[in-house]
Each structure stands twice: as structure tokens, then as C-alpha cells.
Amino acid sequence: MYMGDWIAKLDDFPKLSGRELLTRAGTISHDQALARAQLEYEKYRALLLNQPSAVEAHFDEAVRKMLKSGPKGEEDV
Template identity: 60%
Template sequence: HGHTAAEIVHSRADAARPNMGLTNWQGTGPTREEAVVAKNYLTAKELEALNRIVNAYLEFAELQALNRKPMYMRDWISKLDDFLRMGEREILTHPGTISHEQALRKAELEFEEFRVRQLAQPSQVERDFDEAVKALPKPRRRKKAD
């Protein structure tokens, strides 16, 4: 993949796309809080790969703990890099091109525009009402009496 969380949010947050480009959220629609989380923009395939990587690495970490092997943060960083290389994953060697603050600003601006667009659209109740009105029988015209 090769992108930081900030780069993912910045590149994928888009008010013009359905659900602002988000692919995962709780409830009936995305919230402002969900719009700033990079994981919520991942495709099903990307999310599955991430979950598998995390689960496999946690299994490794548990084995280290069961073996009572002392591990320091520098060890975990090195082991994580080794683990990702073993899976032929790209290792980020730089902080990325987008800051966390830039990503937050972009996501919040896009979310505001998304909310405005949403409010301009008819609600589900309004759409259901329109459908019900269309389904009503048409009134018959009365003939004029001479």
C-alpha cells in the first residue's frame, strides 16, 4: 500500500462520492468522527489484508510472551519490519507527505460539504411519501354538465 493514515484520509475523503468515500461506519451513515479514521476508507480487500496482518503479528507477539522472551520497543519495531518484509509488504521509511492536521482539516471540510449535500437530498421519509403518492389511483375527471 505504502501510505500513511493521513495520506489515506486526505486522498479518499470526498464529499461528492457516496458516503464521502467511506466504506465502514456504525449506524445509518458516516459521522464526523468516522470521517477522520483512515481504516474507514479501506476497501473490503484492504481491510481483510490489514486484519490478517494484525492477527498474525499478534499471534507472534503472544508466542514471544509465552516464551517469556523480554522484548523492548526497538525489538518490536525491528520484528514488525521483518514480519512485513517476510510478507513482501512495503515498509514506510518516511513520515509521508501529508500531516495529521492536514488530513483532519481535509476530512472535516469534506464532511461539512457532504452534510450540506445530504440535507439538500430528500429524506427516506420524503422518498417513501412520494412513492406512496405515485401509487395512489388517479382521480377521475368529471364530465361537464351542459
């Protein structure tokens, strides 16, 4: 298989899903794309920081289970 064959084969992938093949460079500059990517990453990072870590989530679940089951080992006097 030659390079031209690979190009044609790879161009067929978007067509299989019914999408149009992009043939032009576009209108957004490199700097604009980097600025947008940085903005989106900052939003994602802020969202991530507000989520509990896996350890915190596990701890919260253990506390919920413990509170739901009630005290153990204590007998009514």
C-alpha cells in the same frame, strides 16, 4: 504466534492486492489532515441535507402511485 509474526502477516495483505506497502510517515501534517477531513465532511453533509429522508421518499412514492392510478371510488355520472 508472536508479535513479529503478526506484523509480517499483516504486511502481506496489501501485497496480495498488488499494492505497495507504505514504509514512510508521509508529508501531510496532522493539522492538514484534520482540515481536509473537515472540508470533505462538510461537502458530504451538504449533499446529505439535499437528499430526501426515507420518510419523504416513501411519501413521494406513495403520491406518485396514487396519481398514476387515478381517483378511486368515483363513478362517472
